[in-house]
Amino acid sequence: MNRVRCLILNAALGPLDYRVPDGMEVEPGSVVACPLGPRTVIGIVWEAKRLPGTDVPAEKLRPLREVLPVPGLPAPLRRLIEWTADYYCASLASVARMALSSGGALKGPATMTEYRLSGGLPERMTPQRQAAIEALEGEQANIRELSGMAGVSEGVLRGLVNQGVLEPVEVDCDRPYDHADPDFAQPALSPQQRDVADRFIDAVSARKFAPFLLDGVTGSGKTETYFEPVAEALRLGRQVLVLLPEIALTEAFLARFEARFGAAPVLWHSSLKSTERRRAWRAVAGGSAQVVVGARSALFLPFARLGLIVVDEAHEVSFKQDDGVRYNARDVAVMRAHFEAAPVILASATPALESLQMAESGVYTRVELPSRFGGAQMPVIGTIDLTEEKPGAGQWLAPRLVAGIEERLARGEQSLLFLNRRGYAPLTLCRNCGYRFQCPNCSAWLVEHRFSKRLACHHCGHETAPPATCPDCGEPDCMVACGPGVERIADEVAERLPEARVFVATSDTLNSPGRAAEFIAMVEAGAIDVIVGTQLVTKGFHFPELTLVGVVDADLGLEGGDLRAGERTYQQVAQVAGRAGRGSKPGEVLIQTRHPEAAVIAALAAGDRDAFYDAETEGRRLAGAPPFGRWAAIIVSSEDDTEARMAANRIGDTRPQVEDCMILGPAPAPLSLLRGRYRYRLLINARRSVQLQDIIRSWLGAVHHPPGVRVAVDIDPYSFV
Structure with missing residues (x-):
């Protein structure tokens, strides 16, 4: 091989051909340093027949400068990069960049x-x-x-x-990790868990692609069940990837992992130091990293011998990336397992409708754990109709919920109040003139955070100190908080139950694995009586003394007309309800709502998951929505509103006329200004038989825009803002 085609990590350039100098050995997947003008850039040697390119005469080819001292990207990972770029209408370079996400790792031993x-x-x-x-x-x-x-x-x-x-x-920099022992602490599984674990173990031993949907109620011991195929993969010398939706969950998971295997797994997430990322990347590529626990980006690590993938809490929205390459880690995990010829386990107590449909059609194998481990009972669920049992003036907790917390305090038990809204209040205005404090970069209100004494935008991160006077009318001490956030609920608990020890658990207070570990230790030591938290506390935590869960506003997630609003609300409330009564003591869940007759609330109260999913499935089928149809969004943005609108109109004017494909818009996005960019959206709804990606690529490829315009494609969108 005296010439090669390289994928350069620059989406604007496309593949380039180079000459291989005498004595240099390269093969597909090799990571190389390539000349580009006066610069040296990183490239990946690729199979020429799989990449477009022009056969430049050999005498015009520039020579590669060096092969970097790292293992090449394996063929299964290269196929995954190609599939991800094709399915999500992204450039190969932008996807490949995720596989080389640690620049320090490419520099060799140090x-x-x-x-x-x-x-x-x-x-x-x-x-x-x-x-x-x-x-x-x-x-x-x-x-x-x-x-x-x-x-x-x-x-x-x-x-x-x-x-x-x-x-x-x-x-x-590359010191080895502690060795995990598959036989360190053998668990005592229930017969039901053992049957499920044995099926997973057989799949790992077979070394074939096998997608499983592990559908188990909260507290059924799903983690212990999938630890057994992890142990089998270790015995066979294979690597394992476990994906978690939140960094804050890793500390609780790590403690359980270390108790089972005698050593911690290798971590991969955005909070790692650069040296830790380098060490982890090289250990994965070299095959010495046995088990990697990470966020969605861990999917693109260059595993040498991947033998099992587990996606825990597989229904979680945070597995969908909403910028850059807009991929869904749950679906990409299944494809990575396919290319690696390995089993993949999607574990959830409230599976996504798409996953249930794949199981129904026989694509996934569904295995169930319908009862809690060790005889623990599912909690009793009740609703509080806020139109009848009204909280007092300036209060947000109904008397029955407060009485329930008081009972737990008297018995030395713990309570959890769930409200998926950070900060003190979602809207702050001037009581004199009605001025609303809005983000200068986004069409969103600033959220008051009293703990940090800031007004903050939860979309772009803009923060400012609360002003002493109204910016509009100059009135002093005029700010009024409208609506509740978790900080306001915590204040109400402290005011009504002054003896209670209250902790606010959100991404603001649990913003690192260390802080999450401190929180878990405090709860387990009985140093917290009432937890007030957002969706961060709906999953992964096991607190035996927590016997009451109160959902402050179950209707909040139903607002906004989101396609998945009902499903998402069901999942969140069912997950947070699952935190109650996980030990020997019975649990109770009280759901505050103004719409107890709504299908999702009624299903939660009745504990009838199947009825809710059946109704939701039928609604999606009639609407041609996923999983029965295809959705895609085109988002056009610019720092200039006129430029963005004109670009969106040009795209709309050239829309293709395709049977079984409806294109709506363009229209201003619900969040029409985000991070200083004006945004317009088009939405596509098509039958599953339509070659949607080919249509989008052909359509957008023929439309040219000014340099300031960005056009993003979101296949299977989860966010409609």
Whole structure:
């Protein structure tokens, strides 16, 4: 092979051909350094017949500069990159970039210097030095990362290094991870769990593609059940990938994993330090990483011997990426298992309608765990009609729910209040003139956060201090909070039950695995009486003393006309209800609603999941909506509203006329301004027989736009804002 075609990690360039210098050995998947003008860029050698390109005369080809010292991307991963780019109408380069997500990993073996506290004290103690020493107890990292942990400047830390308070430690960047032992602690499974686990073990041993839907009620022991095929994969020398929807869930999962296997798994998520990402990437590529637990991006790691994929809480919306390559990790996980010839387990107590339909049609094998482990009973569910049992003025909790919390306090048990709304209040306005505090970058209200004393946009991250006077009329002390967020509910609990120890659990307070671990320890130690939380607490946590769950506003998720609003509300409430009564004590769930007759609320109260799913399925079938039809969205945006609108109109004017395919729009997006960009949307609804991606590529490829316009395609959209 004296010439190769390389996939350059630049979507605008496309594949390029290069000459292979004498003595250099490359093969498909090799990661190489390529000349591009005066620069050197990273490329991946690809099978030429699978990539478009032009056969440039050999004498015009520039030579590759080097093969980087990492294993090449395996063929199954290359096929996954091709499939993902094709299905989600993305460029090959943008998908391939996710597989090379650690630049440091491409540099070969290395050591680095990290720092840790030596136990000494500085000659002169300052408030900043004191804060740094307290914050860095037990930590080890480079100066930049320690600076972020301690909240002080790098100069402060370098001063501590000079005085011997921080000592250097030479670290092998690629030191091996502790070895997981598949026989470390054999669990006592119920007969039902053993039957399911044995089916999974047989699939791992067969080394064939086998998609499973593990449908088990909350508390049925799904994790323990899928740990057994994990153990079998380890015995066979195969690697395992476990996907979790939230970083905050990893600490609870890690404790269970380590108790079963005697060592922690390899982690992969956005909060890892760059050195940790490098170490993990190289261990995965080299085959020494046995089990990887990660967020959706872990799907594109270059596993050497992948033998099993598990997607826990597979129904979760957070598995769908809403920017960049807009892929659904649940579906991509199934395709990765297909290309790797390995089983994949989608585990959930409330499976997505699409997954249930795949099981119904025989594509997935459905295995069920219909009862809780160890004799624990499902909680009793009741509704509180807020039109009849009204909270007091300025209050949001009905008397019956407050009485239930009081009973638990008296018995030394714990309660959980669920409201999927961060902050103190979703809207803040001026009581004098009615001015509403809005984000300058988005068409969204600023949310008041009293804990941090900020007004914040939950879409773009813009924050500002609450002003002393109204920006419009100048009235002082005029701000009025409208509606409840979790902080407001926590305040109400503290006011009505002053003896209760309350904790607000959201992505603001549990924004790292360490903080999540502290929260879990406090709950398990009985140091918290009432948890007030968002969707973060609806899954993954097991608290035996938690016996009451109150859903503050079950109607909240039904607003906005989302295609999946009913299904999503059912999943969230059913999941949070599953936190109650997981130990030996019976649990109770109280759902506050103004619409107890709504199908989703009635199904939850009756505990009749099948009736809800049957009705939802029939509604989707009649509407030609997923899983019976196809949806796709085209989002046009620009920093100039006129430019965005004209570009969207050009796309709309050239829409193809295709049988069994309806194209709606363009229209301003519900969130018409996001992060400073004006947005317009088109929505496509088609039968499953329509070659939707081919139509979209051909249609959009013929329309040209100014440089400031972005056009994004979202196949199988979950967000309609």
